[in-house]
Amino acid sequence: MSGWSLHELLAGLHDKVEQSLNQARKSFAHSGTKGDASEAVWVDLLNTYLPKRYQVDTAHVVDSHGSFSQQIDVVIYDRQYTPLIFEMHGIKIIPAESVYAIFEAKQTINAMYVGYARDKAASVRKLDRTSLAVPWLGGKAEAKKPHHILSGILTFESDWSPPMGKTMTDLLDSAPDESLLDIGCVAAHGWFGRGVDGQTAVTPGGKPATALLMELIARLQEIGTVPMIDVRAYARWLIE
Numbered sequence: 001m002s003g004w005s006l007h008e009l010l011a012g013l014h015d016k017v018e019q020s021l022n023q024a025r026k027s028f029a030h031s032g033t034k035g036d037a038s039e040a041v042w043v044d045l046l047n048t049y050l051p052k053r054y055q056v057d058t059a060h061v062v063d064s065h066g067s068f069s070q071q072i073d074v075v076i077y078d079r080q081y082t083p084l085i086f087e088m089h090g091i092k093i094i095p096a097e098s099v100y101a102i103f104e105a106k107q108t109i110n111a112m113y114v115g116y117a118r119d120k121a122a123s124v125r126k127l128d129r130t131s132l133a134v135p136w137l138g139g140k141a142e143a144k145k146p147h148h149i150l151s152g153i154l155t156f157e158s159d160w161s162p163p164m165g166k167t168m169t170d171l172l173d174s175a176p177d178e179s180l181l182d183i184g185c186v187a188a189h190g191w192f193g194r195g196v197d198g199q200t201a202v203t204p205g206g207k208p209a210t211a212l213l214m215e216l217i218a219r220l221q222e223i224g225t226v227p228m229i230d231v232r233a234y235a236r237w238l239i240e
Contacts, residue, residue: 017045017209018156018187039073039105042154046076049213054100054220055079059092061099063127064233068093070123074103074154078226084234096127097229100220101150109186110159114171118179121151125178131227144227150219152184154212163189164202172200183219185212 039058046056056076061069075094079085082098102124104117133140160167164186172181172192185191190204191212203211 011207011210013045013049013207013210013213015207017041038107038154038156042074042103042105045209045213046074046216050076050217050220053078053080057092057094059094061094061096061102061124061127063096064130064230064236065128066237067127069096069127070120072102072120072124073105075099076101076150076220081226082229083231084229095229095234096124097129097131097146098226099124099149100147100223100226101152101216103152103154103184105154107155108157108159109153109155109168109184111171113155114153114168114181117151117153117181118175121149121181122179124151125149129227130230130233132230134228144225146227147223150182150216150223151179152181154185154187156187158186158189164192164204168192169200169202173198183212183216185209191215 043056043058046054050056054076055078056074058071058073059075059077060071061075075092077085077094077098077100079098082095084095085098086093102121104113104120106113106116129146131143131146133143135141158164158168169192172194175181180194183191183193185208187209189208190202190206191208192200192202193215195201
């Protein structure tokens with residue numbers, strides 16, 4: 001169609017995110033308020049552009065044994081097949097089986113915030129996830145093995161110089177498996193992703209927020225659906 005440009009549409013999406021993050025940094029003096037605003041920018045982006053089978057919120061994650069994760073800034077979870085999404089005083093509680101991906105959202109990336117992101121990733125990945133055989137017309141399919149939960153960090157700026165150089169990648173690649181970060185965005189500078197070789201690759205410049213969104217969708221597609229939750233494992237808490 002004359003006058004339309006896919007390049008401009010994709011570029012405009014990133015520009016909107018970068019502008020919103022920059023505005024949050026400049027508009028709010030209190031660090032907590034800046035953090036809340038940054039989280040809201042990313043949550044809004046993902047809720048708007050991810051397929052509707054996914055939902056995105058700030059939340060805690062719980063398993064059927066009653067263990068809870070730390071508070072997670074950005075949780076991508078299933079809303080099509082998963083019951084038991086709780087809300088208490090505005091705080092979401094999400095069963096571990098429904099979680100696809102988690103992110104720490106900050107104004108900047110540095111060693112301390114990478115550490116926070118790692119700790120939160122580990123606090124979710126260590127939770128137990130039930131999985132039941134799935135009934136279908138031909139009988140029952142085998143229970144799905146719980147997938148790898150994606151994790152990452154989303155920021156506007158970087159405290160390092162260069163902003164996404166060897167200092168960052170060496171740090172990201174030094175974590176134990178349960179706390180490794182798979183993907184992330186520094187909106188003013190670029191995005192990164194862990195490759196099949198286990199090493200972090202950086203894509204500098206361009207339109208990082210849009211690139212991150214598209215790569216995230218591709219990785220979510222690779223996961224497929226979440227395992228079938230055993231609601232009876234949670235129901236036992238009603239009689240204990």
